Each structure stands twice: as C-alpha cells, then as structure tokens.
Amino acid sequence: MIETLITFIIVFGVIVVVHEYGHLWWAKRAGILVREFSVGMGPKIFAHQAKDGTFYTIRILPIGGYVRMAGWGEDKTEIKKGQPAALVVSTDSENLVTRINLSDRVELDNAVPILVTDYDFEQDLYIEGEVFGEMKRFAVDHDATIIEEDGTEVRIAPLDVQYQSASIMGKILTNFAGPLNNFILGLIAFIVVVFMQGGVANQANIIGSVEKGTPAYSAGLRANDKIMAVNGQKTATWSDAVTEIQSSEGKTLDLTIEQAGTEKEVKVTPKKVDGTYLIGIRQSLKTGFWDKITGGFEQTAYMFTAIGRALSQLISRPSLNDLGGPVAIYQMSGQAAKGGIITVISFLGMLSINLGLVNLMPIPVLDGGKILLNLIEAVRRKPLSQEKESIITMIGAVFMIVLFIAVMWNDIMRAFIR
Structure with missing residues (x-):
C-alpha cells in the first residue's frame, strides 16, 4: 500500500512538474506573466514567490497541476464594490x-x-x-x-504581460511545450531503461543465453549460436525463430544452427510454460553506447505508435473500459512497483508519452484545443472575442469534468466491485 502510494506520487508528480514547467518556461519567453506554478490541486501546503513574481505552490491533492498565466481563461482579479x-x-x-x-x-x-x-x-x-x-x-x-x-x-496583470498580448507563435509554443516536455521525458526514461538493462534487444537470430536444465541446454545449444532455420523454415531474425518455436504445439523441432562457425542439425522438444511453448533461450543484446541510445529512441517510437493507435481506436469506438483515471494509474503504479525500478521507469515513460498525446487532442481546455484556437487566430488574423473563447472553453471544461467523473466511477467499479 505505502509502496504503491509513494510510486504513484513520485511518478505522477514528476510527469506533472515536467509538463507544467514546459508551459512555464515558454510563457516567460513569450513575455507572459506566470502568476502561479502549482503542483497538485486544492488547498496549498507550500508557497514561495520568485523574484520575477511567480508563486510556486504545492497543493494537497496529488492529481495534477497548472500554470496560471495572466489573462488566460478565467484568470481575473475581481474586487467587489465596497470590499x-x-x-x-x-x-x-x-x-x-x-x-x-x-x-x-x-x-x-x-x-x-x-x-x-x-x-x-x-x-x-x-x-x-x-x-x-x-x-x-x-x-x-x-x-x-x-x-x-x-x-x-x-x-x-497589466495588459502588456497578459496571454492575449503575446505573439501567435509565442502562444503556440507555450501551449505545445507541455506535451513536448512529456515526450522528452518519455525518451529519457526509455534510454535510462535500456542502459539499466545493459543493452537493447538484438533482432538478429543470435542466442544471447541458454538456461541450464532447459530443452535447449540439453540439446547442446549455447550463447552466440545462430538459429539458421526451424523445421527447414529459414529464420533470418529473432522474431522468425520465436514464431516458429512457439507455433510448434510441443512437437520436436529440427533446428539448423551455426555454432563456432559450423552448421549442425539439432533436435529440441519445447516445454509448455504458462501456456507458451519455450526451449529456454534468450535474445542477445546490443551493448554499444550508440546502440543503447538508438534503442531508447526505438522504444519511444514504438510507444508513440502503440498509444496513437489506441487513441484512434478509442475515437472510432468510444468505451470507458479503454480509459483510465487516477484510480487506474494508482493500481498500475502498484504493479510497476512490484516489478522493480526498471519497471517503474518504463511505466513513467509510457505514462508521460500518453499524457502528452492525450493533451494534444483538439478539445478545449486541453493543450491541443488551445493550439487549435491559436491557429484559428492566425487564419483570421485576430483572436476570437473573450466571450466566444470563454464559451468554447467552458464547453470543453464541462465535457472533461463529466468524462473525468465517468472514468473515475468506472475505475472504482472495476477495482472494488466487480
């Protein structure tokens, strides 16, 4: 319980801070006054004012954060007459x-x-x-x-430091910076994971290691052997070899291997483990410095593709069961914590990229919706009126609140009732 909570707070906190810092950094470069940089929601438990006037606050609920920019949305200072x-x-x-x-x-x-x-x-x-x-x-x-x-x-917030007074490009960069920082964080996380693992998976048909006592070890297979063919089917890559072995349904395999420069035929009977047929070999790793860097980029690209595909399917076939809120993230934090530090960092990378892509969806309130308004302003050569922008933002906010409540309720039902 404590381990899960600590993992959740650290992972979610790092992602939120990195995301919001992107908005903060670019807003200041665009000449926009950032009135508050907050981590968490609700009552504040810590506050510090920097020399440039920005207040940095930590609030009690670890479920998000925000950058309060002068003139953005409902950021108005209201004083009642006679107050x-x-x-x-x-x-x-x-x-x-x-x-x-x-x-x-x-x-x-x-x-x-x-x-x-x-x-x-x-x-x-x-x-x-x-x-x-x-x-x-x-x-x-x-x-x-x-x-x-x-x-x-x-x-x-005098007019000259308000969001509306920034250039269109300054606004776009300010709004895009949050998701961009999440993508950078995801990339760094996956590069760190590859280095901690000692390398990146080698797609060549080379055996990395053989577990003692397994069918492969008993048949004489050793590390650095090449699997040239399985049952006469050529296996140029590791994936080819794995596919042929796992589709064997337990039948004895005829492997053509290259061992110490010599080709030889070996018979191996796979063993069923957790519903999968295995022979006890592991994939080799590329351990060079640039191989590891490249591997981090490849894992990031794979995660982009997987999450992008999932989002597109969600748009075409909406389902609450395909969405997860804080409750689901909390549960996944617990699972990641059990897997160790490498699993936690991988989870952080995945979640960061996920948050970045979701935030780029063209929904008012999200960063993608704000960028869409910036592009409309660029085409019209003038911004929408404050009234219209407020209405659009309000519609987006209501939609996101309703969706958040629905997802939370669904998460609770799945976690504690079903």
Whole structure:
C-alpha cells in the first residue's frame, strides 16, 4: 500500500512538474506573466514567490497541476464594490501601491485600510475608495502583488504581460511545450531503461543465453549460436525463430544452427510454460553506447505508435473500459512497483508519452484545443472575442469534468466491485 502510494506520487508528480514547467518556461519567453506554478490541486501546503513574481505552490491533492498565466481563461482579479482591502504604499516620491491585501488571513504592517469603489489593474493601474471617511485614489505599481481572499499572493496583470498580448507563435509554443516536455521525458526514461538493462534487444537470430536444465541446454545449444532455420523454415531474425518455436504445439523441432562457425542439425522438444511453448533461450543484446541510445529512441517510437493507435481506436469506438483515471494509474503504479525500478521507469515513460498525446487532442481546455484556437487566430488574423473563447472553453471544461467523473466511477467499479 505505502509502496504503491509513494510510486504513484513520485511518478505522477514528476510527469506533472515536467509538463507544467514546459508551459512555464515558454510563457516567460513569450513575455507572459506566470502568476502561479502549482503542483497538485486544492488547498496549498507550500508557497514561495520568485523574484520575477511567480508563486510556486504545492497543493494537497496529488492529481495534477497548472500554470496560471495572466489573462488566460478565467484568470481575473475581481474586487467587489465596497470590499475592504489594505494597501501597502511605497515611501518614495512616487507613492505607488505595491501590495493589495484582500484576505482576512493575512495582516500587513503599516497598511492603509480602504473600502474599494473602483480599480483598474490592466490599463490605467489605479485603485480608489474610502479611506477614513475620505475618497482617495492611488496609483498602482506595474509589478504590484495582490493577496487574494484564500491567502494566495500573485502579481497583478497589466495588459502588456497578459496571454492575449503575446505573439501567435509565442502562444503556440507555450501551449505545445507541455506535451513536448512529456515526450522528452518519455525518451529519457526509455534510454535510462535500456542502459539499466545493459543493452537493447538484438533482432538478429543470435542466442544471447541458454538456461541450464532447459530443452535447449540439453540439446547442446549455447550463447552466440545462430538459429539458421526451424523445421527447414529459414529464420533470418529473432522474431522468425520465436514464431516458429512457439507455433510448434510441443512437437520436436529440427533446428539448423551455426555454432563456432559450423552448421549442425539439432533436435529440441519445447516445454509448455504458462501456456507458451519455450526451449529456454534468450535474445542477445546490443551493448554499444550508440546502440543503447538508438534503442531508447526505438522504444519511444514504438510507444508513440502503440498509444496513437489506441487513441484512434478509442475515437472510432468510444468505451470507458479503454480509459483510465487516477484510480487506474494508482493500481498500475502498484504493479510497476512490484516489478522493480526498471519497471517503474518504463511505466513513467509510457505514462508521460500518453499524457502528452492525450493533451494534444483538439478539445478545449486541453493543450491541443488551445493550439487549435491559436491557429484559428492566425487564419483570421485576430483572436476570437473573450466571450466566444470563454464559451468554447467552458464547453470543453464541462465535457472533461463529466468524462473525468465517468472514468473515475468506472475505475472504482472495476477495482472494488466487480
């Protein structure tokens, strides 16, 4: 139980951090203010503000994360008319407001109490209201922070640092960066796995090792022997040899092998193990440095293809049984943990690539949906109105929430009831 939980938190946490960091890095390069970088959801348990104004937070529920970009979606600072606030005003000649406190959980020294009547944190940068019975107007610093009602402190978002003000290419790169980072993480994971395994599978028809006490060992087969043919059927690759051996149905095989440069005929009778006919030989490995690097790329490409094929089948034949949420991932984390560190890293690589591909689906709220809106903006040469974009995003959000609940319920039913 503990092992499964720790594996789940580490694997999911690494994938989320890497994904969201991609958005963070490119957003800053595009001139977009990142107000918050969060790992997890729900109430925050840790917060730190960097010099550039971004708050880094860890929240209590380890089921995701987000990058809160200025001006994106519903990222608005709302202050109701008559709402009490406290202002920290600089003591220099400019008398600019540098902090605005809307929370009753936080107290600021030497703050000016105000009942807010009007404000603008996007263009004119001011806040005004009643101070000790007198109406006053204060200029607000471009980089001022605002402490929201839940105690989260973020920078205000003038128009020049909002998402909408970035170039189209800057927006596309910002939205694509999350999935891209997941693909890079998946590649690194599979390269690490290949190195830990000592090499990558050699597709040549060369025996890597022979287990003692098995039919192959008893018949005289040894490491580095080449399987040239099985029952007269040429076997140029390892896959050819395996296919012929496993389709034998237990009948004695006539193997043509090359051993120490000499061809010879050998008879071997396969043994049935867990429903599969085996003779006790293992595939050889390519152990060169570049072979291992190439092997990592090949495993990544294979995973891309397999997941892409699964997604296409899911689109053509939708089924909740083909989807998995946090409950399913938690269960798979437990299975991976039992398999050891190599299995855990392989699982991380698979899950990272899966998350990257799913996020590129053109559904509003997902990164693919945002990129689609960016492309529409490029074709129209102007963005959609805030109202239309909000409606589209809301539809996507509702769809994803309903799907999430349905998948969670299905996972629970499969795990604990059926």
